[in-house]
Amino acid sequence: MSRLFRDVEGGPLCPQGSVVCIGAFDGLHLGHRALVRHAVARAQALGVPAVAVSFEPLPREFFGKAAPPPRLTLPRAKVEGLLALGVDHVGLLRFNARLAAISAEQFVREVLIARLQACEVWVGPEFRFGKGRAGDIATLQALGVELGYTADEIAPVLLDSERVSSTRIRAALSAGDFANAARLLGRPYAIGGHVIHGQHLGRTLGFPTANLRFGGKVPALSGIYATRVHGVGARAWPSVSSFGTRPTVDGVEPLLEAHLFDFDGDLYGRRIEVEFVAKLRDEEKFPDLPTLVAQMHRDATEARRLLMNEQQRATA
Structure with a gap:
């Protein structure tokens, strides 16, 4: 049975031995997937469990509390993704x-x-660990000789002659280049979570939304987007989404608000996933609500057009 553990302390989890891979795994991109799949294959060959070790918060978040770096993946999605890869x-x-x-x-x-x-x-290229990031693959290998395990790193996964990395994906998302982000991830970029109650302002303005929190993390993108929502019906539902702090209504916490076109139903508490297709514009503060609503109508029209064109290209 799959098992999640959070603590360094505790009894042995794998008395028969294990194959371990270690990383931040933010985004679970092509490079991460290659590392995890390699560890899973080695574990199957040896007949022992495969274990993926990561951290929460990520070390760079812990050390950069004043200005936390953007995150691609929330903890739950990371755990689910690792388990889906076979660990x-x-x-x-x-x-x-x-x-x-x-x-x-x-x-x-x-x-x-x-x-x-x-x-x-098993680790990825340029892996560092321990206090002051003093440990590396050579440290792992030297200790392995003493303690009876082997250690190695997988070759970097290259795309366009450059190593696939979370940094490249964050840059692509920030630029609204979702096609490139999807190539690096091996899938479209999406954010999932349980739909929460908001201020219900969207319904009052004629644009009811399904709202997702980002777990107190800093998102890697913000603005208004053409999106698809998964987990609502048999198909991905076309939508327009806002991801940001809602400056016109004095919001603070980043919130993902998805307006599903021509949808009538209650989504509160349901787990959905919002897939980003195209960026429409940056978030901005409007002088009043009527001006905001007028822009929301323009955003919805443009999102419908983009999604329809994209669907036609996909089926052509």
């Missing part, structure tokens, strides 16, 4: 002051050996 256990370790202070050797002894009984460890 048996996911370690979403709480990255706190204690874990930040653990040396590379301590991490190996306490997590990889005492907790996971690793027999193989």
Whole structure:
């Protein structure tokens, strides 16, 4: 049975041994997928569990609290994605002051050996770990000789002669280049979550929305978008979405608001996924609600047009 664990402390999880892969896995792009699939294949060959180890918050979020970096994937989506790739256990370790202070050797002894009984460890290119990022693949290999496991890194996954990375995907999303982001991810970029109650202002203005929070994280994109919503019916539902802080109505927390075209139903509490297709414009503050509503109508018309054209190209 698949299992999620959060703590460094605790008893052995894999007494028969394991194959471990480690990474931030933000976005689960083509490079991450290659690493995880390789670890899963090695685990199957050895007849032991495959374990993916990541962190929450991500180390760069912990150390950059004043200006957190953008996130591609929320924790739940990351865990679900890793399990879907075939891992048996996911370690979403709480990255706190204690874990930040653990040396590379301590991490190996306490997590990889005492907790996971690793027999193989796999990482991506340029992997660093431990206090001060002092550990690397050479550290893993040297300790492996002493502790009885092997360690190696997979070759980088290249696209257009450049390594696939979360940084490239964030840049593509920021530029509204969803086609390139999808190539790097291996799938269209989407954000999922449970629909929550908002201020119900959209319904008052004639644009009811399904609202998703972004878990207190900083999103990698903001603005108004042509989108598709999955999880509502048998097909992806065409929609127009706003993702941002809603400056006209003095919003603060980033909120993803999807208006589903020609939809009449209650989505509260349902888990949906909003797929981004094209950016219409940046978020802006309007002088009053009538001006905002007029722009919302223009956005909806443009989103319908873009989605219809894209569908026609796909079926041509």
